[in-house]
Amino acid sequence: MTIQWFPGHMAKARREVTEQLKLVDVVFELVDARIPYSSRNPMIDEVIKDKPRVVLLNKMDMADLNKTRQWMHYFEDKGFYPVLIDSKNGKNLSQVTKAAEIVTKEKFDRMRAKGLRPRAIRAMIVGIPNVGKSTLINRLAKKSIAKTGNMPGVTKKQQWIKVGTSLELLDTPGILWPKFEDQFVGKKLSLTGAIKDSIVHLDEVAIYGIEFLQQHDLQTLNKHYNINVEADTPYVEVFDAIGKSRGMKLRGNEIDYESVVELIIRDIRNEKIGKYTFDSLDLLEEKDEE
Numbered sequence: 440m441t442i443q444w445f446p447g448h449m450a451k452a453r454r455e456v457t458e459q460l461k462l463v464d465v466v467f468e469l470v471d472a473r474i475p476y477s478s479r480n481p482m483i484d485e486v487i488k489d490k491p492r493v494v495l496l497n498k499m500d501m502a503d504l505n506k507t508r509q510w511m512h513y514f515e516d517k518g519f520y521p522v523l524i525d526s527k528n529g530k531n532l533s534q535v536t537k538a539a540e541i542v543t544k545e546k547f548d549r550m551r552a553k554g555l556r557p558r559a560i561r562a563m564i565v566g567i568p569n570v571g572k573s574t575l576i577n578r579l580a581k582k583s584i585a586k587t588g589n590m591p592g593v594t595k596k597q598q599w600i601k602v603g604t605s606l607e608l609l610d611t612p613g614i615l616w617p618k619f620e621d622q623f624v625g626k627k628l629s630l631t632g633a634i635k636d637s638i639v640h641l642d643e644v645a646i647y648g649i650e651f652l653q654q655h656d657l658q659t660l661n662k663h664y665n666i667n668v669e670a671d672t673p674y675v676e677v678f679d680a681i682g683k684s685r686g687m688k689l690r691g692n693e694i695d696y697e698s699v700v701e702l703i704i705r706d707i708r709n710e711k712i713g714k715y716t717f718d719s720l721d722l723l724e725e726k727d728e729e
């Protein structure tokens with residue numbers, strides 16, 4: 440699903456999430472483990488405020504686990520409770536309920552001390568499009584919940600889904616916009632399939648992808664395409680090498696760059712080359728210092 444975000448949509452989406460927040464004890468902020476920074480909504484802290492939060496790093500099956508661990512520490516340091524999950528294959532999902540119990544413990548202890556009747560923890564999922572919100576809801580619900588209303592601005596009657604005995608989840612996730620102002624973020628969102636091809640320059644996305652691989656996994660890049668480039672080989676020469684190696688040529692023996700670009704993006708998106716985490720914590724530190 441791709442949504443064109445306009446200021447009106449953004450304001451409405453934010454209002455809806457703010458309303459839903461009143462109903463819950465805990466928020467599950469869903470991010471893509473391959474881009475734990477780029478797949479977050481830029482205003483998420485202002486929206487969620489101090490509501491207990493569990494950050495779910497989804498699609499762990501596609502990410503670089505070493506880097507993911509660093510990101511877990513990053514979220515812990517911020518005071519959130521991070522959990523690594525794979526919603527598609529149902530991995531680590533029992534941790535989601537446990538995390539919700541931990542972050543709401545104080546509140547529920549207080550309620551118990553006041554003599555209030557015990558009830559299930561109420562939770563909602565929030566995230567940008569395509570991070571896996573519906574997949575996770577369906578997994579937790581152990582059935583298919585219709586995607587109706589899974590669009591900002593489309594309201595429907597909300598219902599609670601029982602997840603085990605201790606948790607109830609709103610069946611409609613909160614959908615917020617990505618950080619599309621940042622050109623690097625846009626390329627990473629595209630490389631992970633979070634945004635539609637027609638709203639980015641695909642050649643720039645492929646150049647970003649190739650340069651990332653040259654810096655981070657040169658050997659695998661060379662092996663995958665049966666080429667022999669260096670870390671500092673200009674991207675045009677890398678494209679040439681891939682085009683030659685794969686026989687992607689036009690009439691007159693020219694390299695078919697369009698096909699090369701599509702191939703690179705498809706291979707990275709579908710994990711054909713390797714599992715990568717594109718957001719690095721170093722970049723974030725530089726940003727914080729600015």
Ligand code: GDP
Pocket residue numbers: 440497498499500501524525526527528566567568569570571572573574575
């Ligand atoms: P939503 O827009 O946030 O509701 O995202 P969806 O639930 O529709 O998921 C977007 C895409 O990501 C779908 O193709 C899912 O199959 C895929 N997906 C969701 N979770 C995972 C995961 O943990 N691992 C992998 N590999 N794919 C996932």
